[in-house]
Amino acid sequence: MPQIFTASADTWLRAGVLLAAMGVLVTGLLWDGAIGSSYITAVGWVRDQPVPFSHKHHVGDVGIDCRYCHTTVETGPHAGFxxxxxxxxxxxxxxxxxxxxxxxxxxxxxxxxxxWQRVARLPDYVYFNHSIHVARGVPCVTCHGRVDQMPLMMRAQPFQMRWCLDCHRDPGPHLRPPDQVTRMDWRAWDREGHADYGPHQAALLGIKPERMTDCTLCHR
Ligand code: HEC
Ligand code: HEC
Ligand code: HEC
Ligand code: HEC
Ligand code: HEC
Structure with missing residues (x-):
C-alpha cells in the first residue's frame, strides 16, 4: 500500500485529533461550571457608577430607609431610582x-x-412585581442581600429561574410582618412568637404553591 502520509504528518494528525477531543471535554466541563458560576450570574460583581454612591454609608451609617429613595417599591412593579x-x-x-x-x-x-448602571436585572421576557412581594412580607434582604454593608452595589442572588421557584414552592419560612421588610437585620428567631409567623401567614393568605409555579405567572 502506498504511503499517503509521511510518518511525521501522521503524528501531527494524531496529535490534532487528540487535542480536539480534549478541547471538547474541557469546554464541556467549563460550560457546566459556568452556568452556576458568578461569571454568568454576576453575583458579587460591582459596576462603575457615575457617582460612587454607597448604600453602606447612606443605609448602614446614616440610616435612611429604602423607601425614601426607591419610592415605588410598595406600590408598583418597579422599585425605581x-x-x-x-x-x-x-x-x-x-x-x-x-x-x-x-x-x-x-x-x-x-x-x-x-x-445608573443596572446591577439587579431580569431579561425582558420575565415579569416581576415588587409591590406584591413587599405586601406579602418578602424582605428586601432575601433578594438583594445586606445592601447596608455594600460600599458599591452588587448582585446578591443569581436571579435564575430555579432561584425564584425555590421560594415560590415554599414561601412560608421567608415571610415576615410587611412593615419589617426593609429591615436588614430582622431575625424571626430573635422574636418570641415570630418563628412560626411565616408559615402561619402563608396559610392565612392562602398562598398556593401550585399557582406560584405556573409558567404564565412570570412569562406573560
Ligand atoms: C438624608 C440625607 C442624604 C441623602 C438623601 C443623600 N445623602 Fe449622600 N451623604 C449623606 C451624608 C450624611 C454623607 C456623609 C457622611 C459622612 O461622610 O460622614 C453623604 C455622603 C455622600 C457621598 C460621599 C461619600 C464619600 O465617602 O465620598 C456621596 C458620593 C453621596 N453621599 C451621594 C449621594 C447621592 C448620589 C444621593 C442621592 C441618590 C445621596 N447621596 C443622598 C446624606 C445623604
Ligand atoms: C439615599 C438613597 C437610597 C437609599 C436610602 C437606598 N438606595 Fe438603593 N439605590 C440608590 C441609588 C442612587 C442606586 C443606584 C446606584 C447603585 O446601584 O448603587 C440604588 C441602587 C439599588 C439597587 C440596584 C438596582 C439595580 O438594578 O441596579 C438595589 C437592589 C437597591 N438599591 C436596594 C436598596 C435597598 C434594599 C435599600 C434599603 C435597605 C436601599 N436600596 C436604600 C439609592 C438609595
Ligand atoms: C422576591 C425578590 C425581591 C424582593 C423581595 C425585592 N426585590 Fe428588588 N428586585 C428584584 C428583581 C428580580 C429585580 C430586577 C427586576 C427587573 O429587572 O425587572 C429587582 C430590582 C430592584 C431595583 C432596581 C430598579 C427596579 O425597580 O427594577 C431596586 C432599586 C430594588 N429592586 C430595590 C428593592 C427594595 C428597596 C426592596 C425591598 C423594599 C426590594 N427591592 C425587594 C427582586 C426583589
Ligand atoms: C423569598 C421568596 C420569593 C422569591 C425569591 C421570589 N418570589 Fe415571587 N412571590 C413570592 C410571594 C410570597 C408571592 C405572593 C404570592 C401570593 O400572594 O399568592 C410572590 C408572587 C409573585 C408573582 C405574582 C404577582 C401577581 O401579580 O400575582 C410574580 C409574577 C412573582 N412572584 C415573580 C417572581 C420572580 C420572577 C422571581 C425571581 C426573580 C420571584 N418571584 C422570586 C415570593 C418570592
Ligand atoms: C417564579 C417565576 C417563574 C416561573 C413560575 C417560571 N419561570 Fe421561566 N424563568 C424565570 C426567570 C427569572 C428566568 C430567567 C433566567 C435567567 O435569566 O437566567 C426564566 C427563564 C426561562 C426560560 C429561558 C431559558 C432558561 O432556562 O433560562 C424558559 C424557556 C422558561 N423560563 C420556561 C418556563 C416554563 C416552561 C415555566 C413553567 C413550567 C416557567 N418558565 C416558570 C422565572 C420563572
Whole structure:
C-alpha cells in the first residue's frame, strides 16, 4: 500500500485529533461550571457608577430607609431610582463641593437624570412585581442581600429561574410582618412568637404553591 502520509504528518494528525477531543471535554466541563458560576450570574460583581454612591454609608451609617429613595417599591412593579433632587435634599447642605458629587450637581443644573448602571436585572421576557412581594412580607434582604454593608452595589442572588421557584414552592419560612421588610437585620428567631409567623401567614393568605409555579405567572 502506498504511503499517503509521511510518518511525521501522521503524528501531527494524531496529535490534532487528540487535542480536539480534549478541547471538547474541557469546554464541556467549563460550560457546566459556568452556568452556576458568578461569571454568568454576576453575583458579587460591582459596576462603575457615575457617582460612587454607597448604600453602606447612606443605609448602614446614616440610616435612611429604602423607601425614601426607591419610592415605588410598595406600590408598583418597579422599585425605581431616586430623582436628583432627592439627593439634593441633603447634599445642597452637606458635602456641597465634594468632587464625587459633581455629576449630581450637573444633573440638577441640566435637568438630565443620572444614568445608573443596572446591577439587579431580569431579561425582558420575565415579569416581576415588587409591590406584591413587599405586601406579602418578602424582605428586601432575601433578594438583594445586606445592601447596608455594600460600599458599591452588587448582585446578591443569581436571579435564575430555579432561584425564584425555590421560594415560590415554599414561601412560608421567608415571610415576615410587611412593615419589617426593609429591615436588614430582622431575625424571626430573635422574636418570641415570630418563628412560626411565616408559615402561619402563608396559610392565612392562602398562598398556593401550585399557582406560584405556573409558567404564565412570570412569562406573560
Ligand atoms: C439615599 C438613597 C437610597 C437609599 C436610602 C437606598 N438606595 Fe438603593 N439605590 C440608590 C441609588 C442612587 C442606586 C443606584 C446606584 C447603585 O446601584 O448603587 C440604588 C441602587 C439599588 C439597587 C440596584 C438596582 C439595580 O438594578 O441596579 C438595589 C437592589 C437597591 N438599591 C436596594 C436598596 C435597598 C434594599 C435599600 C434599603 C435597605 C436601599 N436600596 C436604600 C439609592 C438609595
Ligand atoms: C422576591 C425578590 C425581591 C424582593 C423581595 C425585592 N426585590 Fe428588588 N428586585 C428584584 C428583581 C428580580 C429585580 C430586577 C427586576 C427587573 O429587572 O425587572 C429587582 C430590582 C430592584 C431595583 C432596581 C430598579 C427596579 O425597580 O427594577 C431596586 C432599586 C430594588 N429592586 C430595590 C428593592 C427594595 C428597596 C426592596 C425591598 C423594599 C426590594 N427591592 C425587594 C427582586 C426583589
Ligand atoms: C438624608 C440625607 C442624604 C441623602 C438623601 C443623600 N445623602 Fe449622600 N451623604 C449623606 C451624608 C450624611 C454623607 C456623609 C457622611 C459622612 O461622610 O460622614 C453623604 C455622603 C455622600 C457621598 C460621599 C461619600 C464619600 O465617602 O465620598 C456621596 C458620593 C453621596 N453621599 C451621594 C449621594 C447621592 C448620589 C444621593 C442621592 C441618590 C445621596 N447621596 C443622598 C446624606 C445623604
Ligand atoms: C423569598 C421568596 C420569593 C422569591 C425569591 C421570589 N418570589 Fe415571587 N412571590 C413570592 C410571594 C410570597 C408571592 C405572593 C404570592 C401570593 O400572594 O399568592 C410572590 C408572587 C409573585 C408573582 C405574582 C404577582 C401577581 O401579580 O400575582 C410574580 C409574577 C412573582 N412572584 C415573580 C417572581 C420572580 C420572577 C422571581 C425571581 C426573580 C420571584 N418571584 C422570586 C415570593 C418570592
Ligand atoms: C417564579 C417565576 C417563574 C416561573 C413560575 C417560571 N419561570 Fe421561566 N424563568 C424565570 C426567570 C427569572 C428566568 C430567567 C433566567 C435567567 O435569566 O437566567 C426564566 C427563564 C426561562 C426560560 C429561558 C431559558 C432558561 O432556562 O433560562 C424558559 C424557556 C422558561 N423560563 C420556561 C418556563 C416554563 C416552561 C415555566 C413553567 C413550567 C416557567 N418558565 C416558570 C422565572 C420563572
Amino acid at each position: 431616586p430623582a436628583t433632587h432627592t439627593c439634593m435634599t441633603c447634599h445642597s447642605q452637606l458635602w456641597t463641593s465634594a468632587p464625587a458629587l459633581a455629576p449630581v450637581r450637573d444633573s440638577l443644573a441640566t435637568g438630565t437624570p443620572i444614568r
